[in-house]
Amino acid sequence: MGNYQDVKRVDEDIAKLTIEKSLLLEKQLQSNDVDSIYKAQSYLQELDKNKKKKDIRSFLFDPFDAYYTTGGYKQQRKRVSFDVLKKVGDTPIVGSIINTRVFQIQNFLRFTDNDKEEGYIIRKKRSLFEPKKKGEEIKKEDQQKIEYIVNFLENGGLRGKWDINDDLHDFVRKTMRDSLSYDQLCAECERNRRFELIGFTAVDGSTIRILETVDPRFKVQSEQKYKTVFGQLPRYAQVYQSNVMKNEFTKEEIIYYPWELMYAQRNKTSQIDKNGYGTSEIEVLLDIITWSLWGMQYNGNFFKQGSNPKGFINLKDGGANMDIVNDFRQTWRQMIAGVSNSHKIPVFSGIDLEWIDLQSNNKDMEFQQWMEFLIVMLCSVYTIDPSELGYQFQKVAQIFGQQGQKERVQHSKKKGLKPLLIFLEKVLTKWIVSEIDNDYELKFTGIDNEDEAEVVDITKKKLDAGIVSFESEFEKEMGRPYNPKTDTILNSTFQQAQQMKMYGGEGSNGAVDEMTGEPETGQQNPFEEYSPDQNPIGGGKPGPQMMKSLQSDPILSQAMKYIDENLNVD
Numbered sequence: 001m002g003n004y005q006d007v008k009r010v011d012e013d014i015a016k017l018t019i020e021k022s023l024l025l026e027k028q029l030q031s032n033d034v035d036s037i038y039k040a041q042s043y044l045q046e047l048d049k050n051k052k053k054k055d056i057r058s059f060l061f062d063p064f065d066a067y068y069t070t071g072g073y074k075q076q077r078k079r080v081s082f083d084v085l086k087k088v089g090d091t092p093i094v095g096s097i098i099n100t101r102v103f104q105i106q107n108f109l110r111f112t113d114n115d116k117e118e119g120y121i122i123r124k125k126r127s128l129f130e131p132k133k134k135g136e137e138i139k140k141e142d143q144q145k146i147e148y149i150v151n152f153l154e155n156g157g158l159r160g161k162w163d164i165n166d167d168l169h170d171f172v173r174k175t176m177r178d179s180l181s182y183d184q185l186c187a188e189c190e191r192n193r194r195f196e197l198i199g200f201t202a203v204d205g206s207t208i209r210i211l212e213t214v215d216p217r218f219k220v221q222s223e224q225k226y227k228t229v230f231g232q233l234p235r236y237a238q239v240y241q242s243n244v245m246k247n248e249f250t251k252e253e254i255i256y257y258p259w260e261l262m263y264a265q266r267n268k269t270s271q272i273d274k275n276g277y278g279t280s281e282i283e284v285l286l287d288i289i290t291w292s293l294w295g296m297q298y299n300g301n302f303f304k305q306g307s308n309p310k311g312f313i314n315l316k317d318g319g320a321n322m323d324i325v326n327d328f329r330q331t332w333r334q335m336i337a338g339v340s341n342s343h344k345i346p347v348f349s350g351i352d353l354e355w356i357d358l359q360s361n362n363k364d365m366e367f368q369q370w371m372e373f374l375i376v377m378l379c380s381v382y383t384i385d386p387s388e389l390g391y392q393f394q395k396v397a398q399i400f401g402q403q404g405q406k407e408r409v410q411h412s413k414k415k416g417l418k419p420l421l422i423f424l425e426k427v428l429t430k431w432i433v434s435e436i437d438n439d440y441e442l443k444f445t446g447i448d449n450e451d452e453a454e455v456v457d458i459t460k461k462k463l464d465a466g467i468v469s470f471e472s473e474f475e476k477e478m479g480r481p482y483n484p485k486t487d488t489i490l491n492s493t494f495q496q497a498q499q500m501k502m503y504g505g506e507g508s509n510g511a512v513d514e515m516t517g518e519p520e521t522g523q524q525n526p527f528e529e530y531s532p533d534q535n536p537i538g539g540g541k542p543g544p545q546m547m548k549s550l551q552s553d554p555i556l557s558q559a560m561k562y563i564d565e566n567l568n569v570d
Contacts, residue, residue: 011229061215062275071244072225073209073237074275079283082182082206088282088289089181092296093375096389097382098180102173104417105424108444109168111150118446120425122146122433125441149436153428157190157199171202172424178205179266180382183278185427186236187262189435197435200262208263209239210276211255229257236261262431266423281381288381292374295367383416385409418447 028040061074076082088094112119124142138146152158156165166174171187179185184205192198213222213233226233234255238245245254265278282289372393379386385408386393421444429441462468474482 059272060276062272071209071239071242073211073239073244074214074277076209076277077273077275078277078279079286085182085280085282086206088286089177091289091293093292093378093389094282094285094289097378097384098177100384100388101180101382101417101420102176104413105172105176105420106169108421108446109172111154112445115445120442120444122149122440122442124439145437145440149433149440152436153432153442156201157197159199165199166202171200174202175205176420176424178202179264179423181280181282182206183265183267183280184208185262185264185266187431188256189260189262189431191259195259197432200432203238203261207238207240207245208261209237211235211237214276226255232258236263262427264423264427266420285378285381288374288377292371292378295371295374299367383412383419385412388412414448421447 025040025044028036031037062077078085080088089098107118108120110119112121115121123146154168156167156171159165175185175187182205186203186205186208187200188203189197190199190201211222211234212218213226214235222233234257236256238254238256246252247254267278267280269279375386375391379389387409425442425444433440433442459468459473463470463473471482474487
């Protein structure tokens with residue numbers, strides 16, 4: 001792309017041509033030539049028809065929002081405001097859930113070249129039908145590009161060592177917390193004059209609003225109010241205390257074009273009353289969270305204020321002397337009031353007293369079950385198992401046991417953590433990696449390690465049952481055909497099959513020939529050497545085996561020589 005001056009010159013040329021076009025149409029409409037007027041009107045009607053075809057007829061946002069909005073942005077249609085969502089996200093149970101997921105995601109924020117380890121890789125994008133290749137070496141130029149992308153990600157852009165900025169861990173920790181609280185992940189993308197991405201910084205998601213420019217009904221007003229750049233209008237604004245914030249130096253409103261702000265939602269909806277905003281888990285759990293806070297407050301007030309007394313003292317003598325009663329009250333406070341005087345028993349005389357107990361049992365099982373139910377509901381909406389937060393419910397342990405707990409945690413991570421990683425993977429690839437080089441993408445690894453063990457077990461069962469061949473599974477796993485000369489297989493079933501091939505057929509002799517370097521003649525009958533046509537006594541000549549025996553025995557060799565000279569008849 002050319003420099004900024006070239007881009008500005010193109011914009012000026014487009015603006016001039018637009019003005020010239022308007023003047024020509026106006027001239028034709030005001031002319032006295034009927035044909036010119038007819039052609040100009042036909043052109044404008046066709047232009048309006050095409051515009052109507054492009055615009056969506058359906059309502060995508062609240063149709064009555066325009067009557068009570070004055071800030072130029074879409075009002076959030078949430079049960080509570082962003083400020084309330086922020087405060088609720090800091091409560092103990094919800095904060096524990098969010099922290100657990102954020103810390104689990106951070107385990108994947110390190111580069112790795114092993115698909116089985118927890119981390120992320122940068123690789124070239126593949127075709128949908130391109131076969132998976134394992135063990136493929138990465139070219140040197142690709143390695144340099146991948147290293148550049150990794151450094152860019154981990155440093156938060158082209159930053160210096162002491163610059164105030166977010167690295168990858170800080171960026172993900174901030175943005176994912178906002179996403180789990182308000183369902184808005186926001187970050188400002190910094191670019192140079194050549195429109196290249198040079199950095200990214202997390203922005204408070206609760207301050208970002210969607211401008212009216214996204215609504216087709218406000219298209220004309222938006223084009224008059226905002227400047228069009230590269231055919232796009234600004235899409236977002238930063239709002240604080242119901243006002244669009246302004247830059248301190250330029251005094252201009254802080255608005256963002258699509259390429260200037262990273263904006264992502266996890267729970268999108270088509271409901272027009274949502275006005276384009278997502279629905280966070282806290283909105284769904286608002287009542288549950290309120291009830292859990294009430295339960296904690298009730299229990300806390302019990303210890304703080306003692307509002308529920310353990311009992312009271314009854315004076316049986318209605319006509320007791322008030323001086324004695326006042327002395328009793330003062331002595332009671334002095335002797336047992338306060339933590340340091342716990343369990344001391346005052347002794348009095350002259351007053352008939354009666355203690356009435358109001359608490360026969362110090363366990364409130366209904367209260368405990370109610371709090372457990374609320375915690376389970378909170379965890380279910382956030383798709384996380386309570387045991388990941390450190391809550392060990394006795395009934396659950398009795399039903400599932402320790403092995404069941406392990407399986408529940410694995411299921412929880414697959415159901416709750418994996419979607420978050422896929423969401424973050426998409427965001428980082430779209431807004432950062434593809435901006436550096438569109439041929440590359442980011443992928444998290446080590447997500448399905450437990451699934452890998454299940455796949456291996458299923459493959460082993462298929463091989464043992466003879467449903468598939470070893471060679472096909474080897475090629476599927478390694479990405480290349482099996483080579484018996486270079487690949488060593490320690491599988492006992494496969495080794496037995498290979499041994500049966502070597503010893504159980506005609507091909508086994510050929511295998512032995514290849515190993516010894518000699519042709520296989522097979523096992524011969526030892527009596528063939530003494531067949532009538534080869535027996536010397538019968539008139540035949542001794543065979544090779546007999547000649548070898550004669551040469552090793554001097555007595556027998558001389559005897560055979562005598563027989564051959566005197567008795568052999570040709």
